Amino acid sequence: MYDVVLLTLATERGAAAGCGSGGGACCAAPATGDTSTGSPGEAPASAGAPSQTSADPAATDDTSPAPACATGDTTICGDDAGPGDPPRVPVLRCADALTDAGARVETVTAYSDAEIDEVLARLDGPPRPDGLTFPDPDSKTRLVIATGSDAQLRAVLRRMVRRYAPPPSRRPDDLAGNRTVPDLPPIGILPLDPDRGGAQRDLVAQLGLPREPAAVAAAVLAGRTRRLDLLRNDGGSVTLDGALLGAADESGRPLHWRGRVEVDDAVLATGEEPLLACAVGNAGGYARLDGLPLLTDPDPADGRIDVAVAVPVVTRGRWGRKRMRFEVRRASGRAVAVIPRDSDVPYLDDGVEATLNRKRSWWIEPQAWAVFTG
16 A cells, blocks of 8 residues: 655645735745846757756746745745644545545645655655666655645646756766656645636646545545646746736736747747737646637647747728737747747746746656646
């Protein structure tokens, strides 16, 4: 039978939203701008992002004025978070179901990146001759992440990538040529927000994974898994669902911005024309914007990034009256680069708010992470 660790990020009841739709769970010191590194070693999207030196897992993550699960041993916090916080009811129910099935269960609430890392260390494989740390493919320990938002799940996966991704200078021969990380260990996902299974669909809903605690427990013990693509970026972070660049003013009117958008060898925007939005998709969370279809049928396991830009186009009717319509340009590939021409372009990445003021590249890691499916 298995040892199962039920990991919860510290609750944030009353904390400011920002780490994801439905409320953030990781709080970072406020910062402005895009603090990512990587320009000296960046390659354009068409050059094949996995070879970039900025893929080093020690690179810094992006930060934002909102809580953004940022770098370092960031405190995972909330107004009433503390060492005495009891496990949430769904966590207790999942633990009971696992115990009833014969598993040895431990519930852990993490208040920092360091405490997340301590849990992930239990998934390490045996020592390798090259000194690298890789996950154990035959581990008898299984991990369930209790999440209040996709951003919380992203925070744990980010730490997992930082733990297991080898530096470019120590790339081993047994690492797949189209990857910078080994196969990450499968995880169970226990949603803590029931509303995210409805109209506001979280990643669990999009993937059709079980939501009820007993069903999650059964899926983890059954062991059936589904491997999924992962997006890494040159800011040192990861994306599970997608990113949406652009914003609206206080009245809800879209704010136009300019930027160059490249997908492999294709140029969707040159940077000379205004853009309404740019969607970078792995799954379908950002497939539509206020009813405007951006991404068409994104597949989180097809090994490709789906990208779309919405460009406002002014036309004139029969009587000379101006009309506004939106042209959507789409492409898919292994990597995408967005180079803003305007300063501080707002964006959401898996629900985490940030601003972009320098080049940002995402690239695909095919089948890099996995979930227990039931």
